Amino acid sequence: MEWRDEGVLLSVRKHGETSVIIDVLTASHGRHAGVVRGGVSRKMTPILQPGSQLDLIWRARLSDHLGSFTVEPIRSRTAGVMNDRLALAGLNAIAALVRFALPEREAHPGLFQGTVTLLDLLSVTDAWPLAYLRWELALLDELGFGLDLSRCAVTGSFDDLAYVSPRTGRAVSQQGAGEWADRLLPLPLCLLGQGDASDREIVDGLSTTGHFLAGQLAHSVGKQLPAARDRLIDLLARQG
Numbered sequence: 001m002e003w004r005d006e007g008v009l010l011s012v013r014k015h016g017e018t019s020v021i022i023d024v025l026t027a028s029h030g031r032h033a034g035v036v037r038g039g040v041s042r043k044m045t046p047i048l049q050p051g052s053q054l055d056l057i058w059r060a061r062l063s064d065h066l067g068s069f070t071v072e073p074i075r076s077r078t079a080g081v082m083n084d085r086l087a088l089a090g091l092n093a094i095a096a097l098v099r100f101a102l103p104e105r106e107a108h109p110g111l112f113q114g115t116v117t118l119l120d121l122l123s124v125t126d127a128w129p130l131a132y133l134r135w136e137l138a139l140l141d142e143l144g145f146g147l148d149l150s151r152c153a154v155t156g157s158f159d160d161l162a163y164v165s166p167r168t169g170r171a172v173s174q175q176g177a178g179e180w181a182d183r184l185l186p187l188p189l190c191l192l193g194q195g196d197a198s199d200r201e202i203v204d205g206l207s208t209t210g211h212f213l214a215g216q217l218a219h220s221v222g223k224q225l226p227a228a229r230d231r232l233i234d235l236l237a238r239q240g
Contacts, residue, residue: 001067002059005029006074008115009052010095014040022048022069024056025098025115030106034058034069044071051077051091051119080123086239087122089232090132094118096226101139101217111142129202129236130190136209137191145169145216147208149192152176163187164208185211199239206233 007024010031015021020039025031039048047054053074060067081087094115102108118135121128140146147169151158154176163172163184172184186204190197197205210233214225 001061001063001065002057003029004055004057007032007054007056008095008112008119009048009050009054010099011050012039012048020044020048021066022071023099024054024069025102025112026056026107027109027112028107029058030108031098031102031104032058033104034060034067036069036071046078047071047073047076049076049078050095051081053077053116077119077123084123086232086235087128089228089235090122090128091119092228093226093232094132094135096228097136097139097213100223100226101143101213101221103221108142111138114138127196129199130197132232133190133197133202133205133209134193136206136213140209140212140217143217143220145212147171147191147212149187161187161192164191166211169212199236203233203237206236 005026005028007026010023010025012020012022015035018040019035019037021033021035023031023033038044055072055074057070058067081091098115114135118131121131147164149171151171152161152173153165153168153170155173157173160173160175161171162174163177163181164187165172166185171187177184185208188197188201188204189195190201191205218225
């Protein structure tokens with residue numbers, strides 16, 4: 001068995017004396033693991049950093065085997081975020097959340113492209129946290145837990161949307177919320193794709209996406225949300 005694909009490196013762990021096992025998100029083969037022989041060498045260590053874009057060849061005797069990777073670098077993202085604590089936290093959160101959420105060997109080409117775009121933004125604009133929030137929305141939607149923020153679930157109105165139902169994931173307007181407002185999740189304008197956002201608004205948005213990530217998605221995969229996401233939100237909250 002053999003295939004070639006492009007992928008983003010999510011994690012690396014040592015395997016034996018000289019090899020490593022890498023976990024990658026690929027364009028056509030989903031999240032995939034494999035051994036890299038000589039992965040601890042001086043040549044390979046700088047290449048095998050989380051966030052790196054790689055040209056990959058995977059080989060195995062049978063399709064359900066772990067298999068091995070031959071890798072060539074396309075571009076590294078380490079240098080662009082290493083001196084930016086928030087951007088580095090963003091990279092770690094993205095990699096950890098992909099590993100948490102996506103089943104192995106299930107292709108999600110749209111999410112792959114969105115993830116690559118987000119990773120590229122980390123080193124080129126301070127506005128990337130808003131893109132990260134929208135990426136979490138896309139992740140929920142991709143896996144069947146998308147939010148319906150188009151109209152109020154109570155009144156049917158398209159206007160004055162201010163909350164999200166924690167049970168259904170549907171938007172609720174100020175009028176529709178009534179006395180139940182304090183039991184609903186926040187719906188900042190940035191979750192509706194309207195304009196820029198402060199760090200405080202983004203944190204509010206992440207509290208809403210986090211409710212569904214930690215509830216519905218985490219329950220479906222039988223895992224807890226990665227700590228790397230909490231660290232990112234903590235840094236954003238301190239800035240807000």
